Amino acid sequence: MNQDRLRLDLAGxxxxxxxxxxxxRALRTSRRLGIQRAVATSAAALVVLAAATGTALAIRPxxxxxxxxxxxxxxxxxxxxxxxxxxxSPSPSDSASPSGSPVKPASVLTGxxxxxxxxxxxxxxxxxxxxxxxxxxxxxxxAPTGCESNTITVSPDGKRVAWVQDSTDGGTSGVLLAGTIGxxxxxxxxxxxxxxxxxxxxxxxxDLLMVHKKTQESVLFDLAANKRVxxxxxxxxxxxxxxxxxxxxxxxxGNKPYVSDGTQSRLYSYTPPKDEAAHxxxxxxxxxxxxxxYVAVGWQPTDVSREDGSFAVVDTTTSKVVNLPGKGDIWxxxxxxxxxxxxxxxxxxxxxxxxxxxxxxxxxxxTSGVLLAYVP
Amino acid sequence: xxxxxxxxxxxxxxRTPALLRSAYLLTGDQHxxxxxxxxxxxxxxxxxxxxxxxxxxxxxxRKIMYHLQVSWWRRRRVAESMPxxxxxxxxxxxxxxxxxxxxLRLTLRAALAKLSAKQRAxxxxxxxxxxxxxxxxxxxxxxxxxxxSQTSKALAKLRTVAPELAQLYVTEGSAR
Numbered sequence: 001m002n003q004d005r006l007r008l009d010l011a012g013x014x015x016x017x018x019x020x021x022x023x024x025r026a027l028r029t030s031r032r033l034g035i036q037r038a039v040a041t042s043a044a045a046l047v048v049l050a051a052a053t054g055t056a057l058a059i060r061p062x063x064x065x066x067x068x069x070x071x072x073x074x075x076x077x078x079x080x081x082x083x084x085x086x087x088x089s090p091s092p093s094d095s096a097s098p099s100g101s102p103v104k105p106a107s108v109l110t111g112x113x114x115x116x117x118x119x120x121x122x123x124x125x126x127x128x129x130x131x132x133x134x135x136x137x138x139x140x141x142x143a144p145t146g147c148e149s150n151t152i153t154v155s156p157d158g159k160r161v162a163w164v165q166d167s168t169d170g171g172t173s174g175v176l177l178a179g180t181i182g183x184x185x186x187x188x189x190x191x192x193x194x195x196x197x198x199x200x201x202x203x204x205x206x207d208l209l210m211v212h213k214k215t216q217e218s219v220l221f222d223l224a225a226n227k228r229v230x231x232x233x234x235x236x237x238x239x240x241x242x243x244x245x246x247x248x249x250x251x252x253x254g255n256k257p258y259v260s261d262g263t264q265s266r267l268y269s270y271t272p273p274k275d276e277a278a279h280x281x282x283x284x285x286x287x288x289x290x291x292x293x294y295v296a297v298g299w300q301p302t303d304v305s306r307e308d309g310s311f312a313v314v315d316t317t318t319s320k321v322v323n324l325p326g327k328g329d330i331w332x333x334x335x336x337x338x339x340x341x342x343x344x345x346x347x348x349x350x351x352x353x354x355x356x357x358x359x360x361x362x363x364x365x366x367t368s369g370v371l372l373a374y375v376p
Numbered sequence: 377x378x379x380x381x382x383x384x385x386x387x388x389x390x391r392t393p394a395l396l397r398s399a400y401l402l403t404g405d406q407h408x409x410x411x412x413x414x415x416x417x418x419x420x421x422x423x424x425x426x427x428x429x430x431x432x433x434x435x436x437x438r439k440i441m442y443h444l445q446v447s448w449w450r451r452r453r454v455a456e457s458m459p460x461x462x463x464x465x466x467x468x469x470x471x472x473x474x475x476x477x478x479x480l481r482l483t484l485r486a487a488l489a490k491l492s493a494k495q496r497a498x499x500x501x502x503x504x505x506x507x508x509x510x511x512x513x514x515x516x517x518x519x520x521x522x523x524x525s526q527t528s529k530a531l532a533k534l535r536t537v538a539p540e541l542a543q544l545y546v547t548e549g550s551a552r
Contacts, residue, residue, distance in 0.1 A: 003503060010401060010504040013481050013488075017400035019393040022414045023385055029418030172443055172517060196443060196517055214517075255525075 108351050108360035111338070111376035114154040114181075116369050124152050126161060126181070126372065127365060134365050137182050147174045147195030154181065156243040156337060157206035158375035160223055164195040164211075172196055173214045178223050190221060190228075199286075205245025238284040238300070243337035247292035249285035257285065259292045259316050268316040270297055286310045289335040289354070293317055296333035313341075313356070325358045326350045338376040384424050388417055391434055395441065401500045402445045404489050416441040439515050442501070446493045446516075480541065487538035495530035498523055 110131075117125040117136075126138040138161050140148055147166035154161050161181055167174040176193045179186035192214040194200055202210040207224040222229045239250040249259045258267045272283045276299075285295040286309070293316055298309035310333040313322040324330070328345040335341055340359070341352040351359045392413060399409035420427060420437045427433045488496055494516070501512040502523075509527075513520045534541065 006499075007503045007506075009480060009484050010500070012477070013484055014397035014401050014504060016481070017396045017406060017409055019396060020410060021389065022392050022410060022417055023388045025410075025414045026388060026417035026421055029414055030421040033418055033422055172439070194517060 109340070109342075109362050109374070111336075111374055112158055113342075113362075113371060114158055114373040114375070115365060116152055116372055124148055124163075126152070126154060128158075128181070129365050138179065147172075151195050151200050152372070153201045153203065153209075154372040155203050155206045155209075155223075156245075156373055156375070158373055159206055162189075162201055162209055162223065164193050164200065166195070176201075176209075176211055176221070178209075187226065189223065189226060190219065199240070202240055203245070204241045204248075208245060210239060240285055240288060242288040242290050242292065242335065244290060247288045247290070249288045249292075249295045251284070257295075259285075259288065259295065261292055266292070266316050268295075268314060268319045270314050270319065270321075272297070272299075272312075287333055287335045289341075290337060290339055294322065294335065296335065298332075322356055324356060325352065332371060334371060334374060336374045336376065340374075342371065342374060344371060380424060380428060383428050384421055387420075387428075387433055391437070392417070395434075395437060398438065398500055398505065399441060399445075401488065401504055402442070402493075402496055404485055412441055412445055415444055435515075439517075442497050442515055443517065446497060483538050483541050487534050487541060490537040491530050491533055494518075495526050495533065498526040499530050499534075502527055 112128050112130040114137075115127045115129060117127055122141060124140045125136045128135050128137045140152060140161075140163060147164045151164040152161065153163065159181055160178055162176065162178040164174040165177050173192055173194050173196075175188055176190040177186045178189055190211065190213075194212040194214060200212060204210060204220065207222055208229065209221050209223060211219050211221060213219055220229050221227070239248060241248050247259055247261050249257070252258050252267075256267055257270065258265055260266070270283070282300040283297050284300050286298040287296040288294070294313050295316060296310040297312050297314055299311070300309075309331075311330045313324060313333060314320070315322055324333075324343060326343065326345065328347045330343060330345055332344045333341065334344075339354040341354070341356060343350045343352060344364070349362045349364055351362060353359055395413045395416070396409055399412040400406065403409045403412060416437045419440050420433060423436070424433075427436055488499070491499070497516060498512055501507045501515060502509070507515065509520050509523045513523045516523070518526075
């Protein structure tokens with residue numbers, strides 16, 4: 001393509017726009033943003049006060065004491081009061097498999113699912129859902145479209161929560177903070193961390209978190225030790241790990257996807273549906289099975305929405321797409337540490353075993369949005 | 377008047393036309409372009425006390441604008457509201473007249489609408505704002521490799537969705 005001609009035509013096209021004075025509109029929007037930030041700050045102050053007066057109560061969904069907090073010197077008090085949401089009564093769908101054969105609820109999902117509540121105005125709340133119990137186990141003051149909302153993540157072992165606190169650069173980066181599920185407080189870990197993108201924070205096991213600095217440098221951070229453990233471990237991109245951090249799925253040189261556990265590597269191929277692919281910036285592995293054989297693939301979103309976007313499972317040994325049982329558009333696919341597969345659709349959540357045979361369905365809590373983690 | 381506000385006013389009034397031109401290429405729509413620039417300027421205003429004497433206010437505003445656009449595209453599916461039908465090209469004359477130029481422009485606008493937000497952003501940065509790959513990467517918060525691959529994909533897609541446009545560009549290019 002003649003790029004000079006393209007330059008010329010772009011310039012010509014740009015001249016079509018009519019210049020307008022945006023001064024007043026910009027100032028009004030600025031004031032509105034200021035009010036939103038003030039509201040968020042007030043909420044933070046209130047929750048600190050609540051914590052100081054002893055109204056905050058940490059509730060662990062399984063009744064155990066709080067897990068150890070990450071080590072670190074600087075602690076910010078952002079512990080909000082924990083609320084217990086009404087416990088929903090068990091739904092009939094909790095005990096029914098897709099085929100209609102009865103399945104005991106205990107055999108479907110016995111562990112705890114961690115959800116990020118659908119965006120609220122000033123707080124991001126993490127719910128722990130176990131059986132019919134639904135409890136808020138962590139809250140973070142947050143603007144609904146800020147860095148916090150886009151980055152909040154729970155470790156695969158359900159012990160830690162991490163997020164990027166918005167800085168003043170327009171919601172593109174901030175400070176990496178981490179806390180312990182069910183325990184007040186958070187620790188400041190790293191500055192100038194990007195908060196944009198589809199998956200700005202990626203866990204490698206329960207302690208290690210991959211983040212991207214503003215400089216585009218990838219940093220693997222050890223939350224337990226409060227230090228960087230590695231710089232960019234390689235040139236590969238779009239990394240994600242199995243729930244135990246053993247198997248890595250990534251794009252290697254020449255955009256060739258592969259899985260590796262450090263001792264063995266396997267290249268595979270995948271061609272997404274052509275028509276759909278035209279709307280996206282490519283695809284990536286979003287979740288890896290514990291044995292590294294399967295990857296859940298999803299579109300590479302172009303923005304900060306929390307959509308997982310997974311829509312298929314690929315067998316990396318054959319490069320074939322696995323036929324998943326059930327109907328309807330898939331929203332997310334999560335391989336769990338106990339070798340289950342949680343498939344979320346508009347119509348509900350299906351639980352599959354390691355051979356993708358249906359075990360049953362569970363109901364998505366009405367208050368909850370994104371599934372952040374599942375701990376058996 | 378507050379001197380800081382006065383400086384901001386001056387910045388807005390002098391730089392808005394240029395910002396709107398880029399925003400128009402990114403969104404393909406006058407109103408969306410205004411919304412985009414307005415939102416970016418509002419964030420610039422929030423940070424004006426530290427930006428006003430840094431000389432980086434415009435770069436900052438543009439960076440915000442590109443990030444917001446990529447974000448909005450997904451949330452509102454702007455691309456789907458843009459006129460996406462590529463008009464029939466007018467053939468014949470090797471010296472394009474005004475009508476032909478208009479058709480070409482419509483074709484280009486429709487073709488741009490078929491690209492993803494990030495692909496449009498790299499094209500605008502590289503071929504309208506004449507940024508280097510490194511500058512474009514910095515503005516978009518991605519690696520240089522991503523800028524390269526997105527540029528390549530965007531150009532390839534332009535060729536696919538508007539072959540007559542690509543043909544014209546190639547023909548004219550080879551004639552030079």
